[in-house]
Structure formats: structure tokens, C-alpha cells
Amino acid sequence: MPRARDHLAAACRRFSRVSDGIAPRSRIVCDVLSARSIRLAPPSNRKLPKRAPPLEYCESAAFGRLLSVFPCRMALARTNFATATCVARRDVVVVGASSGGVEALMTLIAGLPRDFGAAVFVALHTRPDAPSRLPAILNRAGQLPVAHAVDGEPIRRGRVYVATPGMQTSVQNGRIGVRRGPHENLHRPAIDPLFRTAAQHYGIRVIGIVLSGSMDDGSAGLHAIKKAGGLAIIQTPSDAAFPDMPANAATAVEPDYTLPVADLPKLLTELVGSEAPEIGGGQLRPETTLETDEEADGAEPVRHSDELGNVSVFTCPDCNGTLWEINSGERLRYRCRVGHAYSEDTMLKAQSDSVERALWAALRALEERETMMRKMAKHARRRGNGTLATMFEERSEQVAGDARTIHDVILMGRTLEPVQSDV
Incomplete structure (x- = not known):
């Protein structure tokens, strides 16, 4: 058995060299498996040290092929890696x-x-x-x-x-x-x-x-x-x-x-480097996992929109598409089909910006309408049609009044502003 342990130690050194980077959560790397920690006692007494390969790797075909060249293969195969001790570190x-x-x-x-x-x-x-x-x-x-x-x-x-x-x-x-x-x-x-x-x-x-x-x-x-x-x-x-x-x-x-x-x-x-208390932690919400998969994979626009949450009555301020309401803990979030996402505060800010853009567009349209009516009034007077000219002038004054009202609303900042949430 000492020779088997030497073989195993060499294998573990090889494993440690290929796991220098930060592996994902599905392969939690805890450095090196110590041969001295393997006990061929009943399963209840078998433990791995704080330094061990990832649990998923221990159960994989790749690890099986690695062990196949060593005399201690059968002894390790009987070790219950699923219940072994494996400590993740914060990195x-x-x-x-x-x-x-x-x-x-x-x-x-x-x-x-x-x-x-x-x-x-x-x-x-x-x-x-x-x-x-x-x-x-x-x-x-x-x-x-x-x-x-x-x-x-x-x-x-x-x-x-x-x-x-x-x-x-x-x-x-x-x-x-x-x-x-x-x-x-x-x-x-x-x-x-x-x-x-x-x-x-x-x-x-x-x-x-x-x-x-x-x-x-x-x-x-x-x-x-x-x-x-x-x-x-x-x-x-x-x-x-x-x-x-x-x-x-x-x-x-x-x-x-x-x-x-x-x-x-x-x-x-x-x-950093300290031991996390246990493997696994909590479970993310399904809608969070869906969002993460779309973001990390660079996938097409959200294909599982209905699984993200409930359809809201709001539209996306960026693309005017439907928004889904996502309950992320204590706060609501919104996400559209193509991936634009908003928290409560940023949604209110985006709506405020959208309202202001709409008001500026309305102001521009009213001022253009006023200018057009004044031109038509001048043209009517040149043709000797005073009644028509007066009608256009009166209408242009009404439009100018509407434009001033909207202009005052914009300058006074009477659009929706973000507020601090109480939750």
C-alpha cells in the first residue's frame, strides 16, 4: 500500500498543476488530494482533507481514467467521494x-x-x-x-x-x-x-x-x-x-x-482564501438562473420570457416592448424580451426620461404647428383673404399657449423623479 500511496500522491500533483486557474462552481478546486488522508476503513470513517479535488471531478470519467494507471485504483473506487469532506475557498x-x-x-x-x-x-x-x-x-x-x-x-x-x-x-x-x-x-x-x-x-x-x-x-x-x-x-x-x-x-x-x-x-x-462554511450554499431563484444563462451565454433575445415572471402593464422605455415583472427578493425588477432590465428606481428614472422626451417632442410639434399657421395667415392676407388670415392667427395663438404650458412644465421639472424606496 505505501507504493500505491506514492502513485496517488504523484497523480494528485499532476492534478494540482492543471487546476491553477479559477474553475467554475461546478468544479470547485481545493488544490491537492493528500494520499495520507485516504483511509481504507468503513465508509463512515473515510474522509478527505481540506485539500481535495472537486467532488464532481472525483465522480467523473476523467478522474477514473487518471486512476486507472495506479495500483490503488480499486481502493479509491470504493471510497465514497460524495460524502467526503471538500472545502471551497473564497477566491x-x-x-x-x-x-x-x-x-x-x-x-x-x-x-x-x-x-x-x-x-x-x-x-x-x-x-x-x-x-x-x-x-x-x-x-x-x-x-x-x-x-x-x-x-x-x-x-x-x-x-x-x-x-x-x-x-x-x-x-x-x-x-x-x-x-x-x-x-x-x-x-x-x-x-x-x-x-x-x-x-x-x-x-x-x-x-x-x-x-x-x-x-x-x-x-x-x-x-x-x-x-x-x-x-x-x-x-x-x-x-x-x-x-x-x-x-x-x-x-x-x-x-x-x-x-x-x-x-x-x-x-x-x-x-480571501478562508474556508467557506459548506459546499453548495443556497439556491438561486429560477428566474435569476434564466437571466444569468442568457447573459453569460450571449444567447438570443430572452426565449423564456414567460418563465421570468408575470407580464406587467408597462412597456420598455428603450424598445417599447412588453416588460415582465420579476420578484428579486425585496424589490421588483423588470425585463423585456430583448434583455433591457430595470430596477424599481431605474424604471422610474427611465419613465421620467421618457416623459421628458415626449414633452420635448410635443413642444417641438406645437412650435412647428404655430409657425406653419402664421405662414398660412400671412399667405392668406397677401391673397386678400382677411377672414381666413384672422382664423389662422387665432389658432396660432392657441397653439402658442399650449406650447408655453408644456415649456413651463419641462422647465419646472414636473416630471416623475426617482424616489427612495422604503422596502
Whole structure:
């Protein structure tokens, strides 16, 4: 048996070399299987150490082929891997920020050590038509290498990946997805898609962080992370330059930690690499899983719309399509057939923008109508038809009055404005 253990130890070293990157949740990599931990005793006494291959891999045909070359194959085949001990470690950190987020991100990244044992993903709301200098700023601020995320790039620990402007970023199968998906919460990149895909594919290994910002992007995504067994961290609202986003996140999910941003690097250093309490965590809602599958796979427009939720009475502010109402924890969300998605606050903001656009369009149409009637009145007078000219002049005055009313409504800001939710 000692020789068999030597063979097994060599096999495990080979396995550890091919699992250096961050594998998805379906293959939770816990480094190396220790031969000394195998006990050929009754199943109730057989345990694997904290360092072990993923459970799914142990039961796969690939692992069977690996063991087939070793004399200890039959002994291992009798080991019940399904009940063995396998400990996942937290090694995926996702961070969302908006207004005031650059300063907070600089403080966060500056405090992380060079040997930080997790991959860090950053989604910052940016203008799609402006070049992002955030990677260069964060590279100067800290010790970790920072770059924009690249589609299909393997995920590596000890690196910071910044969402590309004008693109949605997701994580799946040990790689990064960068696609020009639909806007979510009025933004691209948005925070929720990154958080949801991390929750779906990495579960309890994820640490989600919401920093300074306006509105409530990231709240639903942080709820998904918490539901999947991950950790939820929120910057103290009073510490944030713009407290709305962390405050809204705190109402959507009970955070595990609420700290000033200056204290987050020390906390993350302690949490990263620590053992998650158990394999599996909670289960995501079916509608969240459907959304995540569509986002991560870059699939066609949502094909299972009816499974996302109930059809609402609202239309999409972006494409005028039907909106489905999704119950994400304590807050409602809306999503259309092609993938535009809104939280309660961003839906109200989008409706406000839509109302203002409609008012400006109405004002333009009324002013054009007034101008046309005045031209017709002048033309009628030149032809000697004073009665017709007077009629056009009176009508133009009425239209001008309507235009002034709409103009005053626009200038007074009497359109719908987002309000802070109480739930």
C-alpha cells in the first residue's frame, strides 16, 4: 500500500498543476488530494482533507481514467467521494461602483497585497463613448496588475479585471465574457449582470462589494450572491461620496459586513482564501438562473420570457416592448424580451426620461404647428383673404399657449423623479 500511496500522491500533483486557474462552481478546486488522508476503513470513517479535488471531478470519467494507471485504483473506487469532506475557498471578488467610485476603488486596490489570492472584477458606470483610464489609475494606486476584461480570457487569481465601457461583463466556466449586451439599469457596463453570473457559477466562493454610487444598480446582484451562499459587503453609506447605492443595497440584502472603504482591504485579505462554511450554499431563484444563462451565454433575445415572471402593464422605455415583472427578493425588477432590465428606481428614472422626451417632442410639434399657421395667415392676407388670415392667427395663438404650458412644465421639472424606496 505505501507504493500505491506514492502513485496517488504523484497523480494528485499532476492534478494540482492543471487546476491553477479559477474553475467554475461546478468544479470547485481545493488544490491537492493528500494520499495520507485516504483511509481504507468503513465508509463512515473515510474522509478527505481540506485539500481535495472537486467532488464532481472525483465522480467523473476523467478522474477514473487518471486512476486507472495506479495500483490503488480499486481502493479509491470504493471510497465514497460524495460524502467526503471538500472545502471551497473564497477566491472571487466582484465590486460595483458608480458616482464617486473611482476614489473608493483606488483606496480599495491600494490596500490589497501583491499575493492577494483572489481574482477581482470591477464594474464602474462609465460613458460608452469615452475612453476608460481606470486600469491605469488603479495600476498606479496598488500592487496588483489591472486591465480591462477581454472576452474569453482565463480568470487568474491576483489580478484585477475592469469592465470595458459600452460592454456587459460576465464570468463563467473559468473565463470572462465581454459582450455588447442590452443596457441594464440604464448602464452598460452594469453591476447586476456581473454579480449574477458570479453567483451562478461560483456560489459560496464569491465576495460581492457595493461602493459609492447613485440609484440601486448592484442591489439585485448582491441579493443573488447572498442567496447563493456568498458574502455581501457594503461601504458604509456615510463614508460614500454618493450613499444611494450602498444604502439601497443594504435594504435589498442583509450585508455580512458594512465598513468604510479604508477598512475593506484588511477585511478582504482575511476573507480571501478562508474556508467557506459548506459546499453548495443556497439556491438561486429560477428566474435569476434564466437571466444569468442568457447573459453569460450571449444567447438570443430572452426565449423564456414567460418563465421570468408575470407580464406587467408597462412597456420598455428603450424598445417599447412588453416588460415582465420579476420578484428579486425585496424589490421588483423588470425585463423585456430583448434583455433591457430595470430596477424599481431605474424604471422610474427611465419613465421620467421618457416623459421628458415626449414633452420635448410635443413642444417641438406645437412650435412647428404655430409657425406653419402664421405662414398660412400671412399667405392668406397677401391673397386678400382677411377672414381666413384672422382664423389662422387665432389658432396660432392657441397653439402658442399650449406650447408655453408644456415649456413651463419641462422647465419646472414636473416630471416623475426617482424616489427612495422604503422596502
